[in-house]
Amino acid sequence: MKFAVIITLKKDVLDPQGKVVEQTLQSMGINSLKNLRQGKYIEIDLIESDEKIARNIIEEMCKKLLVNLIIEEYKIRKI
Amino acid sequence: MKFAVIITLKKDVLDPQGKVVEQTLQSMGINSLKNLRQGKYIEIDLIESDEKIARNIIEEMCKKLLVNLIIEEYKIRKI
Numbered sequence: 001m002k003f004a005v006i007i008t009l010k011k012d013v014l015d016p017q018g019k020v021v022e023q024t025l026q027s028m029g030i031n032s033l034k035n036l037r038q039g040k041y042i043e044i045d046l047i048e049s050d051e052k053i054a055r056n057i058i059e060e061m062c063k064k065l066l067v068n069l070i071i072e073e074y075k076i077r078k079i
Numbered sequence: 080m081k082f083a084v085i086i087t088l089k090k091d092v093l094d095p096q097g098k099v100v101e102q103t104l105q106s107m108g109i110n111s112l113k114n115l116r117q118g119k120y121i122e123i124d125l126i127e128s129d130e131k132i133a134r135n136i137i138e139e140m141c142k143k144l145l146v147n148l149i150i151e152e153y154k155i156r157k158i
Contacts, residue, residue: 006120024144028143030136036121037121038122042097043117044114
């Protein structure tokens with residue numbers, strides 16, 4: 001069973017890396033750009049046929065290692 | 080108009096960073112993990128009301144700066 005985890009910085013947390021990309025794009029002449037924020041995308045393949053159990057395992061991974069819950073938030077999606 | 084761009088390594092490209100995360104999770108006792116790959120997630124907010132034009136601008140950003148087309152591939156999603 002395959003899942004995608006999208007990890008983004010919380011709304012109030014500054015994203016300097018995203019800002020740099022944003023400014024670079026603007027200096028390249030892209031004027032309609034309002035805002036850009038960068039995050040992480042993780043694709044996880046599990047040997048587990050029960051979706052509920054699988055989701056719980058992914059939640060555990062996020063809380064224990066993948067996500068810094070102080071500044072980041074995450075979404076889990078089945079793919 | 081807001082879009083999400085998901086950038087992943089092409090299937091045949093090695094992902095050492097993902098491998099390290101995978102092995103760490105396994106050594107933490109998560110046995111049902113089969114595979115893990117890491118990518119990038121970019122949220123872009125555009126001042127543009129026409130979706131087709133907006134998508135073209137995002138495509139341009141991807142090709143000119145965000146994506147290394149030799150080893151990476153990308154998906155654009157309206158959010």
